[in-house]
Each structure stands twice: as structure tokens, then as C-alpha cells.
Amino acid sequence: MRRAFTSLFDAIDSFLLQLVIVPLVTIGLGLAAALVTKRLFMAPVVTLLANLAYEALYMNAYYGEVTFSFSSWVIVLPVASLLLAWLVRAMVKNEKTFQRTATYKK
Numbered sequence: 001m002r003r004a005f006t007s008l009f010d011a012i013d014s015f016l017l018q019l020v021i022v023p024l025v026t027i028g029l030g031l032a033a034a035l036v037t038k039r040l041f042m043a044p045v046v047t048l049l050a051n052l053a054y055e056a057l058y059m060n061a062y063y064g065e066v067t068f069s070f071s072s073w074v075i076v077l078p079v080a081s082l083l084l085a086w087l088v089r090a091m092v093k094n095e096k097t098f099q100r101t102a103t104y105k106k
Contacts, residue, residue, distance in 0.1 A: 006061045023077055026050040030081035031088065043085035044078035051077050
């Protein structure tokens, strides 16, 4: 199992993995959870759990030790996810308000 994850991580460029793929996937999962549950706080929670799972798999695949050293992405990605979820929620509320007022004017 450890070898499978190591070969998977080696197959992808580490720059692309750390700066594009992981943030997009973890934040995307958080936003999807927030939209499905209609709870704003679910976005950072799911993002945090997804990022912690990724980092635990990564550390286990390369170092194989029990101790983990988490990166700053553990803090940055949930905060970004919360801000994006709040922005999406505000846009959805604004769209609903706009549609309601547009139907009243007809």
C-alpha cells in the first residue's frame, strides 16, 4: 500500500500537486459539502479533514514514521474555503433576492 501511494505521488509533479491539485480538490470538496448541507461551517471542516488525510498519506508514503509534521496548508486552505463558501452563499442569496424583486415588478 505504501509503495502504491509513493508511485502515485512520484508520477505527479510535486509543484503541480502542492499548488494546484491539492488546493482545488480539498477546497472543492469543502464547498460541495457546504452547498449540499447548506451549512457554511461545513466547508472548512471538510477541507481540513481532506487536507489532513492527504498529508497523513503523503507523510506515511515517504517517511513511514508515526510522527506527522503538517504544513501551513492545514490552516490556509480551510480559511480560503470558508471565505469562498461565504462568497458563494452571499451570491446565491443575492440572486434569490434579485429574482424575487424581478417577479414583483412584472
